[in-house]
Amino acid sequence: MRKGEVDMQKLYYENPYIYEWEAKIINQREKDNFYIIELCDTAFYPEGGGQPRDFGTIDGVEVVDLFEENGIVYHVVNRRIEKQIVNCKIDFKRRFEHMQNHTGQHLLSSVFIELYDAPTNSFHLGDDYVSIDVGIENITDEIVQKVEDRVNELIFKNIPVKFYIVNFDEAKKLPLRKLPPTEVDIRIVEIEGIDYSPCCGTHVKSLGEIGMIKILKTEKYKNMTRVYFKCGMRLLKDFQEKNTIINNLNKKLSVPQNEIILKIDSMQNEIKNLTKELNLQKEINIEYIAKELINNSEGDIISRIYEDKKFDVIQMLGNKTSSLCDKPVILTSIPDKKVILTHNGKINLNCGQIFKEILPNFNGRGGGGPKFAQGSFEDIRNINDFIQVLIDRVKELS
Numbered sequence: 001m002r003k004g005e006v007d008m009q010k011l012y013y014e015n016p017y018i019y020e021w022e023a024k025i026i027n028q029r030e031k032d033n034f035y036i037i038e039l040c041d042t043a044f045y046p047e048g049g050g051q052p053r054d055f056g057t058i059d060g061v062e063v064v065d066l067f068e069e070n071g072i073v074y075h076v077v078n079r080r081i082e083k084q085i086v087n088c089k090i091d092f093k094r095r096f097e098h099m100q101n102h103t104g105q106h107l108l109s110s111v112f113i114e115l116y117d118a119p120t121n122s123f124h125l126g127d128d129y130v131s132i133d134v135g136i137e138n139i140t141d142e143i144v145q146k147v148e149d150r151v152n153e154l155i156f157k158n159i160p161v162k163f164y165i166v167n168f169d170e171a172k173k174l175p176l177r178k179l180p181p182t183e184v185d186i187r188i189v190e191i192e193g194i195d196y197s198p199c200c201g202t203h204v205k206s207l208g209e210i211g212m213i214k215i216l217k218t219e220k221y222k223n224m225t226r227v228y229f230k231c232g233m234r235l236l237k238d239f240q241e242k243n244t245i246i247n248n249l250n251k252k253l254s255v256p257q258n259e260i261i262l263k264i265d266s267m268q269n270e271i272k273n274l275t276k277e278l279n280l281q282k283e284i285n286i287e288y289i290a291k292e293l294i295n296n297s298e299g300d301i302i303s304r305i306y307e308d309k310k311f312d313v314i315q316m317l318g319n320k321t322s323s324l325c326d327k328p329v330i331l332t333s334i335p336d337k338k339v340i341l342t343h344n345g346k347i348n349l350n351c352g353q354i355f356k357e358i359l360p361n362f363n364g365r366g367g368g369g370p371k372f373a374q375g376s377f378e379d380i381r382n383i384n385d386f387i388q389v390l391i392d393r394v395k396e397l398s
């Protein structure tokens, strides 16, 4: 608390477990269609020290925002509250999660100092994720494991967490990592005998209430490491989700959880081999169809309409056919409403030019180069007429 600050009764400092209370409205003013309320006592935490604001209601009206000015917490609601004495409630499930994760952060940061002399440079506690940035450039699995083991060992000892206000002289005697400016009375959150942190957040009263801490992942961030973790209820929820996934994988793959990765590796290998084999078979198949197409075609142009083949297949078939004979090849995919014209380059015929010339007459779009062109159509009825004109034009030119 800064000197000269208004001594509003902040219940969350007195007792962070208060979630319902009666309070008197001492001021209410309108601003931009919202009402800003000042209460005689409040348990609404307004945001600070990396911890987000509380959610809740005043006389059943949702508090849509909170802010603090000169030591006073202001509550923003979207309609006037007529009563003087109001019932206030905060969403304690959310608040308690913040308490678990905030205290968890103090503990985790102190263990990084204890074991690796690595300071925490920033802290994020959001609805999305919780993380700290620690001063370790290259973190290893071993470091993560040791830190995780140590923090949980301390949690199981259920060490008390205390808070108190000290002045500068008293602060000097505490093992603080950074001394506060002299004019400020400072709130210390102490994990008894282990960690002393200046902090304005809300905390659990003993480490056991954190439940457990799990480091979920780490990533390089500037020349530090961003450590993502979860505590308490959030961790339980995460574990429940992951356990459901693992159980489903157990069932789907018919292997115990420690063999899931092996099983997926072997399935991926199998898919790779099957894909290879399939591609080989496709090539053999395409060659067979191409030869049949050549043998069954009369005249100087090969043309065939396929009711069942997709564009990628007629494209491969076109390439193969034109590599095996010197005739222009016109192939049509009815499912994709596409037509291709191709040849092997031994004929003096510019496929792209012809498409550019006649496609617009049939509401077709496309184009291409001298040896290959493609056109696509909105309406299947235009395709037959287009092919007739295309054949005539190719005959004329080649």
Ligand SMILES: [Zn+2]
Pocket: 049, 102, 106, 197, 198, 199, 200, 201
């Ligand atoms: Zn803190």
